[in-house]
Amino acid sequence: MAFEEQRSVQAPPALRAIVSTVIFTLKAGQLQVCLSARHSPASLPETAVSASQSLEDAAKEQIFQLTGHADAYLQQLYTFDMDAHSGNTLTVAWFALIAADKLATAEHADANWVDVLDMPQLSPRHSDIISYALQRLRYKIEYSAVAFELLPEAFTLRELQDAYMIILNDFRLDKANFRKKIREAQILEEIDQYRETRGRPARLYRFRDDAQLETKARRFFP
Amino acid sequence: MAFEEQRSVQAPPALRAIVSTVIFTLKAGQLQVCLSARHSPASLPETAVSASQSLEDAAKEQIFQLTGHADAYLQQLYTFDMDAHSGNTLTVAWFALIAADKLATAEHADANWVDVLDMPQLSPRHSDIISYALQRLRYKIEYSAVAFELLPEAFTLRELQDAYMIILNDFRLDKANFRKKIREAQILEEIDQYRETRGRPARLYRFRDDAQLETKARRFFP
DNA sequence: ACAAAAGTGTTGGGACTACACCCATGT
DNA sequence: ACATGGGTGTAGTCCCAACACTTTTGT
Structure with missing residues (x-):
């Protein structure tokens, strides 16, 4: 290979790669992130990538170990570099969405769920990754329907609206207009059931199978 | 470290990481991509990442070797995995924008610029990377002002509009409306010079120093 | 009857599209 | 004078935010 390096007899220092997934869920009216309870201080989960496994499979396995579920919505975020300490380690960051009702509770004590707006102290690297994941999630729900990945199979429009407001941390969404837009998007279908409320x-x-997940981007610049 | 692997006496197969940058420029009324002329068949540039260098520096060096310039606009795209053949090699893909007037011409014969709409046959992996880079570029110019990275320091509004149309491969932009939007965005300042034309x-x-590069995203879902 | 929450209709203003028009230069 | 391309104004349309309103349940 043209760009291969010429080193002496000694093998070059091997690169290491780690997968870290920011797993979000919606619980107790908060957007929560899953930290690994195995470490102290708290941290994101970290799994070394083996040479025989794909990055995505490594992320899926990481999610399974923390949540007991393997079918979460999963997307790659960014690959971070060495910082002051990590030397030659690459961190491939992912983010995942999983509905709270899918989380097995008692088992998986490794998982430590915390409010994304009230995080414990983390390493700067991990803080950066979570901030970036949050930004990407907020961005994403504005042009696609991924918010459903955080809700149970059946939900009310109010619950959907709450999900949006919690994720965006902005509680000024107008109920009537929200409903109109959702209706027009044609991504939901009614169920013949009702949720009891105080009123x-x-x-x-429920979410339609044949729904178009990504709305076409409308140009706004220029 | 908790996740470190326990292998036998033999060292684990080392991971390799490669940096590949999709370098765009605007030349001859086309959006062009830089391929490496060193290989045949044609391919994206590939540089092995050494353990002592950051990914971004590796990408910058790659750009410098092909274009003679190191200050291109640069952004990480995605990290690809092993496919059928590559085994345990990670490809960290980047995309870069560089104005045609900055490209040194005679030297750097390694660089082979081709129209992104009329590419030679590439490996599926490299085709995927370029398609994705193009999609991200198109997406990006709709909410930010990166198109300027592809233009010379001074430019006419028509040239700017052409840049948009070429990148989007859509030539139906209305002149008057385009100008209005650009004016309102307040990202340009006039120069007391004129470009000769046939009329x-x-x-x-020129682009304003203090301009806001990213326009705030307007929500369109929901 | 009243509180609470679901659910809908209307309206005024702002943004975008389409298109017509004017301006400055060369031949 | 006219061709060429730069540059601008405007009217109609559509979209959207704000807000008032009706409906259905429990107490």
């Missing part, structure tokens, strides 16, 4: 019962909806 | 001379503009 009028709320109709339940 | 009325065109005013030259």
Whole structure:
């Protein structure tokens, strides 16, 4: 290979790669992130990538070990570099979304769920990764329908709206307009069930199988 | 470290990481990509990442070797995995933008610039990377002002509009409306110079130092 | 009857599209 | 004078935020 390095007899220092996944869920009215309880201080999960495994499989396995579920929504975020200490280690960061009702509770004591708006102290690297994941998530729900990945199979429009407001940390969404937009997007279908509330019962909806997950981007610059 | 692997006496197979940059420029009315002329068949540039160098520096060096310039706009794209053949090699893909007037011409014969809409046959991996880079570039110019990275210091509004149309491969942009939007964005300042044309001379503009590169995202879902 | 929450209709203003028009230069 | 391309104004349309309103349930 043209760019291969010529080193002396000694083998070159091997590169290491780590996978770290920011797993989000929606619980207790908060957007929560899964930290690894194995370490102290708290940290994101870290798994060394073996040569025989794909990055995505490594991330999936990491999610499975922490949540007991392997079918979370998963997307690659960014690959971070060496910082002051890590030398020649690459961190491939991912983010994942999983609905709270899928989380097995008692087992998986390794998982430590914390409010993304009230995190314990982390290493700067891990803080950066989580901030970036949050930014990407916020960005993403504005042009696609991924918020559903955080809700149970059946949900009310109010719950969907709450999900948006919690993720965006902005509680000024107008109910009527929100509903209109969701209706027009044609991504939901009604269920013949209702959720009991303190007032009028709320109709339940589910996400349509054939829904278009990504709305086409509308140009706004220029 | 908790996740470190326990292997036998033999060292684990080392991971390799490669940096590949999709370098775009705007030349001859085309959006062009830089391929490496050293290989045949044609391919994206590939540089092995050494343990002592950051990924970004490796990408910058790659750009310098092909273009003679190191200050291109640079952004990480995605990290690809092993495919059928590559075994345990990670490819960290980047994309870069460089204005055509900065490209030194005679030297750097390694660089082979080709129209992104009329590429030679490449490996599937490299085709994927370029398609993805193009998609990200198109996406990006709709909410930020990176198109300027592909233009010379001074340019006319028509040239800017052409840049948009070429990148988007959509030539239906309305002149008047385009100008209005650019004006409102307040990212340009006039220069007291004009470009000769076959008709009325065109005013030259330059990008404002204090301009806001990213316009705030407007929500369109929901 | 009233509180609480679901659910809908209307309206005024702002943004975008389409298109017509004017301006400055060379031949 | 006219061709060429730069540069601008405007009217109609569509979209959207704000807000008021109706409906259905429990107490």
